[in-house]
Amino acid sequence: MSKIIVGRYIPGNSIVYKMDPRGKILACFLFIVVIFLANNWLTYALITIFTFLAVIATGLRPKTFWDGVRPFVWIIFFTALLQLFFSPGGKIYWQWTVFSISSYGIVSSIYLFIRFLMIILISTVLTVTTTSLQIADGIEWILNPLKYIKVPVAEIALVLSIALRFVPTLMDETVKIANAQRARGADFSNGSLIQRAKAVIPILIPLFTNSLTVALDLATAMESRGYRENSVRSRYRVLKWTKYDLLNLGFFLLLVLLLIIFRTK
Amino acid sequence: MAKEIIKVNNISFTYKDTDKKALNNISFSVDRGEWISIVGHNGSGKSTLSKILNGLLLADNNNESSVIIDGLPMNEKNVWKIRDKIGIVFQNPDNEFVGATVEDDVAFGLENRNVDREKMIRIVSHVLDEVNMLDFKKTEPQNLSGGQKQRVAIAGILAVDPEIIILDEATSMLDPEGRKDVLSLIRDLQDKKNITVLSITHSIEEIEKSDRILVLNKGKLLRFSRPDEIFTDQVLIKNAGLQLPFIYQLKNNLREKGLFIPSNISSEEELVEYLCR
Numbered sequence: 158m159s160k161i162i163v164g165r166y167i168p169g170n171s172i173v174y175k176m177d178p179r180g181k182i183l184a185c186f187l188f189i190v191v192i193f194l195a196n197n198w199l200t201y202a203l204i205t206i207f208t209f210l211a212v213i214a215t216g217l218r219p220k221t222f223w224d225g226v227r228p229f230v231w232i233i234f235f236t237a238l239l240q241l242f243f244s245p246g247g248k249i250y251w252q253w254t255v256f257s258i259s260s261y262g263i264v265s266s267i268y269l270f271i272r273f274l275m276i277i278l279i280s281t282v283l284t285v286t287t288t289s290l291q292i293a294d295g296i297e298w299i300l301n302p303l304k305y306i307k308v309p310v311a312e313i314a315l316v317l318s319i320a321l322r323f324v325p326t327l328m329d330e331t332v333k334i335a336n337a338q339r340a341r342g343a344d345f346s347n348g349s350l351i352q353r354a355k356a357v358i359p360i361l362i363p364l365f366t367n368s369l370t371v372a373l374d375l376a377t378a379m380e381s382r383g384y385r386e387n388s389v390r391s392r393y394r395v396l397k398w399t400k401y402d403l404l405n406l407g408f409f410l411l412l413v414l415l416l417i418i419f420r421t422k
Numbered sequence: 423m424a425k426e427i428i429k430v431n432n433i434s435f436t437y438k439d440t441d442k443k444a445l446n447n448i449s450f451s452v453d454r455g456e457w458i459s460i461v462g463h464n465g466s467g468k469s470t471l472s473k474i475l476n477g478l479l480l481a482d483n484n485n486e487s488s489v490i491i492d493g494l495p496m497n498e499k500n501v502w503k504i505r506d507k508i509g510i511v512f513q514n515p516d517n518e519f520v521g522a523t524v525e526d527d528v529a530f531g532l533e534n535r536n537v538d539r540e541k542m543i544r545i546v547s548h549v550l551d552e553v554n555m556l557d558f559k560k561t562e563p564q565n566l567s568g569g570q571k572q573r574v575a576i577a578g579i580l581a582v583d584p585e586i587i588i589l590d591e592a593t594s595m596l597d598p599e600g601r602k603d604v605l606s607l608i609r610d611l612q613d614k615k616n617i618t619v620l621s622i623t624h625s626i627e628e629i630e631k632s633d634r635i636l637v638l639n640k641g642k643l644l645r646f647s648r649p650d651e652i653f654t655d656q657v658l659i660k661n662a663g664l665q666l667p668f669i670y671q672l673k674n675n676l677r678e679k680g681l682f683i684p685s686n687i688s689s690e691e692e693l694v695e696y697l698c699r
Contacts, residue, residue: 290522322522325564374517381476381510382520382578383534385502391536393529393546 166288171216172401173286178295180402184409185283189276194416201271203419207412208275211282225281226274233273240266289324293317294396311390319375327368334363427585427618428452429490433481435470435641444470445481446641452634454585455616457609459629462638463663468622471638472588475620476508477501492585506535509579511592515571519563524555524574527563531582549577553607569600576607587612589621593628601625630667637662650688669693 173181195201212222243255244262251258287295297314304310335345338359345356428451435445445467452458460468473479474489477496481487489496491504512518521527525546532542550556553573563571572592579587587608593601605628612619621628629635635652637644639662645652652658653670666674669690673683687693 318522319520322519322563325562326516329564371517374512374514375520377473377478378510378512378518379520379530381478381505381508382531383502383505383582384530385534388534389536390533391539391542393526393533393539393542395539 167217167221167285169216169286171214171286172404173211173215173282175399176286176401176405177396177398178287178291179298179396180398180405181283181287182292182295182299184405185279187409187413188279191413191416192272192275194413194420195268195272197419197421199419200416201268203412203415204275205271207408208278210408212278215282215286217285221285222278222281225285226277229273229277233270236273237266237270240269289321290318290394291396293321294394298396312386323368323371326371327364330367331360331364334360334367425453426451427454427492428475428620429488430475431486431488431490432484433474433487433489434484435467435474435479435481437470443482443641445474448638448641448643450636450643450646452618452620454618455612456634457612457619457632458621458634458636459632460620460622460636460638461624461629461662461664462644463640465640466638467641468638469590472510472590472620472622475586475588476505476510506582507585508588509582509584509586510588510590511572511575511579513591513594515568515575515595516563518575519571522562523559524550524561524563524566525559527574528578528581531578535582545581549580550574552580552611553577567600569596569603572596572600572604573607576604580611584617586618586620589619589623591622591624593623593625626665626667629664637664650686653688654685 192204195204212219241258241262243257244265245257245259248260249257250260284292293314296317297310300308300310300313335343339345343356343359345353345360347353348356430448430450432447432449433445434443434447436443448471460471462468470479474481475491480496481489492507494500494504494507496504519527520530528546528549529542532545537545547556547559550559553576555570555573555577558566558570558574563574566574575592576587589608593604596604608619611617621632623629630649630653632649634646634648636646637652637658644662645655645658652664653666658664659666669688672693673687676683683693683696687696
C-alpha cells in the first residue's frame with residue numbers, strides 16, 4: 158500500500174508547492190489533452206522537456222517519481238509492445254503471421270511510451286505537491302460553474318472534504334480491527350483465495366458499522382454547531398492566485414503554442 | 423439579563439422504537455453561571471436530556487411541557503437561535519471533528535453563521551490561543567492526542583461565543599491528566615465569561631466540585647441539589663448508584679468506627695482541622 162505514490166502528498170517547499178491548486182489541476186488536466194497534439198519528434202521532445210522542467214521544479218528526489226511510475230511499468234510495456242507488433246505500415250523489417258515489426262510500428266510505440274510516461278509524471282507532480290484538501294478546494298472551484306445547472310457544488314465540496322478528512326481515520330480503524338481479529342486468531346495471509354476473501358469479513362463488517370456510527374455522530378455534531386442545509390455559509394479557506402501561477406499557466410500556454418506551431422499538418 | 427438561563431418544565435421523551443419513556447416528567451431550572459453535573463446510571467436519560475436542550479430531539483408533545491433557553495421557548499422558529507447559545511462537546515472527539523485541520527474545524531461554526539473571513543481569522547487565532555492550541559493550527563486531527571482534540575472541540579464552541587456549554591461525557595475517554603487539563607480550562611473560561619456549564623459525567627472529582635447535581639434514574643429526576651446534600655443522603659446514593667467522594671467515604675468509615683463527625687464538614691481541610699482538634 159505504502160508503495161503507491163500517486164495520491165500521496167510529500168511535504169516540500171519549492172515553487173510548485175507555492176502554486177495554486179486550481180492552476181495545477183487545470184494544467185495537469187489540459188496537459189493530458191494537449192499531449193495528443195504532438196505528432197512528430199520535435200513536439201514529443203518539447204513535451205518531454207516541459208515535463209522534466211516541471212519535475213525538476215518540484216525539487217523532490219528522482220526516486221519519488223520512479224516510485225510513481227513503477228506500478229504502471231507493465232501496462233506501459235504491454236501497450237508499447239502491442240503497438241510495436243500490430244501496426245504495419247512503412248518499411249517492414251520482420252513478419253510472422255499477424256505479427257510484424259515495421260518502421261511505423263517502432264516510431265508509434267516509442268511515441269506511446271513517451272506519452273504514457275509523461276502523463277504519469279505530470280500527475281505525480283500534481284499529487285505529491287498538493288494536499289488532498291487543496292485538490293478538493295481546487296475541484297470545487299472548477300465545478301463552480303455547474304451551480305447554474307443546479308448542481309449542489311457547496312454540498313459536494315463538503316462531502317469531498319469530509320471524505321478526505323476521514324480517510325486516515327478509517328485507515329487507522331482498519332488496522333486496529335485487523336489487529337483485534339488477529340488477537341482472536343484470524344489469519345489474513347494464508348489459505349486459498351476464497352478462504353482469504355472470507356477472512357476479510359470480520360474486518361469489513363465492524364468497519365462498516367463503525368463508519369455509520371461515525372457518520373451519525375458527525376451529523377449530530379455538525380448540526381449542533383449550527384450547520385444547516387442550503388444556508389449561506391462563509392468560507393475560511395480561500396485560494397489565492399500568485400505570481401507562481403502566472404509562471405505555471407504562462408509556461409503551459411507557451412507549450413501549447415509551440416505544439417501547435419511545430420506539429421506536422 | 424434574566425438570572426434563570428435554562429427552564430425545563432415537565433418534559434417527557436419517548437424514542438420512536440419503544441414505549442418506555444427515556445425521560446419522564448422532568449422539571450428544573452438553572453441559573454446563569456452555574457456548574458451543573460448531570461449524573462445517573464447508563465441509560466438514565468442524561469444524553470437524551472442534553473439533546474433536548476439544544477433541539478436535536480424534541481420533547482413529547484404535551485400541553486404543559488416547555489423548554490425555555492435564555493428567554494426563548496424551544497420551537498421550530500427558535501431552534502437555530504437557541505443552538506447559537508448552546509455549545510456541546512461530545513464524548514468521542516474523533517467523530518465530531520469536521521475540518522481537515524485544526525483551524526478549519528474551529529472555523530466550522532463560524533462558517534455556518536456566515537461570519538466575515540477577516541473576523542474569522544482573528545477569532546480562530548484568539549480561541550486557539552485561549553485553549554493553548556495555537557501551535558497546532560495547521561495540524562490534522564489524526565496527529566492530535568485525545569485531550570488535544572477535545573481542546574480543539576472546545577475552541578470551536580468558544581469561537582461562536584455560547585452562553586451555555588454542555589459537556590456530554592466529554593472527558594470520559596481521556597486519561598486523568600487530559601481530563602484535569604480540559605476541566606480546569608473550562609473552569610477558567612467559566613469564571614471569565616460567566617458561562618453556564620452542564621456536565622454529564624461519571625467522574626467523582628468533577629461531580630464533587632460542581633455547584634449543583636442533577637440526579638437522574640430511569641428517566642426520572644431523583645434530586646437536584648448541592649453536592650453536600652446529595653452525598654449525605656445514603657438512600658439516594660444507593661438508588662442512583664453513585665460513588666462517594668473520598669472525603670465522604672472517610673467520614674462514613676470514621677462514623678462506623680464510632681467517631682462523630684459533624685455533617686457540615688465537606689472539604690478535606692475542614693476535616694483535617696476537625697480531626698486535629
